[in-house]
Structures are given as C-alpha cells and as structure tokens.
Amino acid sequence: MNITFGRPRSVPAAQSPYQLYDEVAEAAADVVIRRYSTSFGVASRLLAAPVRTHVRNIYALVRVADEIVDAPRPGGDDAARAALLEELHAETLRALDTGHSANLVVHAFARTARTAGINATLIAPFFASMAMDLHRTVHDQASFDAYVHGSAEVIGLMCLRVFLLEHATPEAEYDRLYDGAKALGAAFQKVNFLRDLAADHDTLGRSYFPGLDVDAFDTATRDRLLDDIDADLAVAAAALGQLPASSRRAVRAAHALFADLAHRLRRTSPHAIRTRRVRVPSPRKVQLVALAFAARGDA
Numbered sequence: 001m002n003i004t005f006g007r008p009r010s011v012p013a014a015q016s017p018y019q020l021y022d023e024v025a026e027a028a029a030d031v032v033i034r035r036y037s038t039s040f041g042v043a044s045r046l047l048a049a050p051v052r053t054h055v056r057n058i059y060a061l062v063r064v065a066d067e068i069v070d071a072p073r074p075g076g077d078d079a080a081r082a083a084l085l086e087e088l089h090a091e092t093l094r095a096l097d098t099g100h101s102a103n104l105v106v107h108a109f110a111r112t113a114r115t116a117g118i119n120a121t122l123i124a125p126f127f128a129s130m131a132m133d134l135h136r137t138v139h140d141q142a143s144f145d146a147y148v149h150g151s152a153e154v155i156g157l158m159c160l161r162v163f164l165l166e167h168a169t170p171e172a173e174y175d176r177l178y179d180g181a182k183a184l185g186a187a188f189q190k191v192n193f194l195r196d197l198a199a200d201h202d203t204l205g206r207s208y209f210p211g212l213d214v215d216a217f218d219t220a221t222r223d224r225l226l227d228d229i230d231a232d233l234a235v236a237a238a239a240l241g242q243l244p245a246s247s248r249r250a251v252r253a254a255h256a257l258f259a260d261l262a263h264r265l266r267r268t269s270p271h272a273i274r275t276r277r278v279r280v281p282s283p284r285k286v287q288l289v290a291l292a293f294a295a296r297g298d299a
Contacts, residue, residue: 022111026053028104029060036063046250046289054112054162061092061109062126062155069133070204078134085134089127093120116161117170125150133206141210148186156185163247173242180239184255187232191258194225194265195278217270226266233259253292260288 033044033056044056068084088106095101095110096119112118129150136143160181164170193200193208200206201214209225233255240252261280268278280288 021107025104025107025111026057029057029108032060032063032105036067044250046253046293048246051162051165051246054116054165055159057108057112058118058155058158058162060105064088064105065127065130069130082131082134085127085130089123092123092127096120096123112162113158116158116165118158118161122154122158125154137206139208139210144208144210147208148189149182152185152189153182154185156181156183156188159247163243163251166246167244177239177242180236180242183232184236184239184251187229187236187262188254188258190225190229190232191261191265194222194229194273195261198274198276214274217274219270222270222273223266226262229262233262249293249295252295253289256288256292257285260284 030053037059044052044059047055065085065088068081068088072081088103091101091103091106092109095103095106096113099110099114101107101110113123125146127150129147132143132147132150139147157178160174160177161170164173164177167173197214197217200208207214212221236255240248240255243251257280261278264278264280265273272278
C-alpha cells in the first residue's frame with residue numbers, strides 16, 4: 001500500500017523503498033540533535049562522513065532517552081516514565097536484532113549499532129543509568145561510578161566503535177583506545193555535573209557527586225572534583241593522536257572545549273558555580289576549534 005498526501009513521493013529508480021526509510025530515519029536523528037543541542041549539532045559537522053551520521057544516530061537515541069527522564073509530560077509520574085524507558089530499551093534491542101524499527105530514531109541507532117558492532121553490553125548500562133535518575137537522587141561512590149559508566153563512558157565507547165569502522169584492525173585498536181574513550185566520556189559528564197550543579201539540585205532534586213553537600217559547596221570541594229576531571233582529560237588526551245583522521249580533529253576540538261570549561265570552572269567561585277551555568281564564550285569556542293583543526297599529526 002502506498003499512501004500519499006499531495007504530491008506522490010519520488011523514489012530514485014536505483015533506490016529501494018527501505019533505503020529511503022533508512023535516510024528518513026537518519027534525517028530524523030539529525031533533527032533531534034540540531035533541535036536539542038545546537039553546540040553538539042555544530043560539533044558533529046567536524047566529523048567526516050559517514051562517521052558524522054553514525055555519531056548523530058547514537059546521540060539522538062541518547063537524547064530521546066534523556067528527555068523521557070528529565071522532561072515528563074504534565075500529569076506524568078516516575079512509573080509512567082520508567083515504563084516508557086523500558087519500552088524504548090526493548091525496542092532498541094529488537095531493532096538491533098531485526099535491523100528495523102517503526103521508531104525512526106531507534107531505527108537510525110540500530111543501523112549504526114549493527115554496522116559498528118555496538119551490542120547490549122554497551123546499551124544495557126546506558127538504559128540502567130537513565131532509569132537510575134528516576135529513583136535515585138543522591139549517590140554513593142558505587143552508584144556514581146555505575147551512573148557515569150552507563151551515562152557517559154559507554155557513549156564514548158560506542159563512538160570509538162564508529163571511529164574505528166574503517167581501521168584495518170578495529171578490535172585491536174578498540175582494546176588499545178578503550179581507556180581513553182572511557183575517560184573522555186567520564187570527563188565530559190563530570191564537567192556537566194559540576195556546571196549544572198544548581199539546576200540538578202534546585203530543579204531536578206539530584207546530587208550526583210558522592211558525599212557532596214551542595215549547600216556547603218566550597219573551594220576545596222571544587223578543586224578536588226576538578227582534579228579528578230583533569231586526570232580523566234589527561235588519560236583521554238594521550239589517546240587523541242591515535243584516532244583515525246576522520247574523527248581525530250573533531251574529538252580534539254571537543255576535548256579542548258571541555259578542558260577550557262574545566263579551567264574556567266576552577267577560576268569561578270563556588271558561589272557562582274552554585275548559582276549560574278559557566279559557559280565558554282562563542283569566540284573562544286571558534287578559536288579552540290580552529291586550533292584543533294590546525295594541529296598536525298599526533299600533537
């Protein structure tokens with residue numbers, strides 16, 4: 001059955017209908033990224049094709065899951081959101097198995113996952129972390145480590161799978177760059193926890209860092225958290241030069257932006273961090289991206 005409204009759709013003769021569906025799914029993932037995260041949408045353009053499309057497909061699913069958790073419908077409750085999240089997880093696994101989903105964002109993600117070798121060992125921890133946000137507002141070290149792994153480290157590892165698609169020995173390189181990819185994801189997440197300290201605590205009622213009393217946030221605590229972030233950034237930096245050319249400069253630019261943000265946070269008073277979101281000014285972002293693109297080799 002071919003349902004049309006207005007002008008009939010036009011499918012190139014050499015293109016099968018399922019290929020058009022694949023393209024529409026990936027276009028939908030692109031829209032999700034551009035509407036929800038302007039900065040990420042711009043940053044993803046720095047990646048070469050088809051890596052760019054695959055990374056967008058990954059982050060679109062991440063965004064949808066995050067919105068289920070953090071942007072409930074009026075009158076909704078945690079049980080309803082948990083059910084939606086479970087349905088999204090189940091649909092993702094089905095699509096991973098069958099290669100198809102009626103959910104366009106899930107379909108796009110599954111195309112990438114099946115191509116890059118992303119499986120349930122990376123997908124399950126992500127959904128577990130998203131579910132944690134529905135029932136846990138304060139973390140100890142064990143739950144914090146599990147949350148960071150599922151919400152950030154596995155995303156870094158998914159992207160690494162994509163970055164290595166055209167490498168001659170992808171599995172060996174994945175093992176070699178594993179720690180760097182995890183560290184980069186963890187650093188990004190921890191920076192966001194710190195810069196969103198006020199919104200997470202005051203709006204969402206959450207406190208991610210173990211043992212942190214947000215109301216007593218001080219310089220020593222700020223510096224301790226940033227020392228940990230800097231250590232993650234250092235581990236990630238050691239792996240940057242070993243990434244394929246199709247992703248190296250874009251990842252270097254992202255690393256530079258978050259390193260700059262961490263530096264700004266260290267120069268910001270605890271009171272200011274507690275009351276406003278620290279940002280990297282747009283001219284500085286442009287400068288950092290330009291420097292990343294000007295860098296050569298493994299430097």
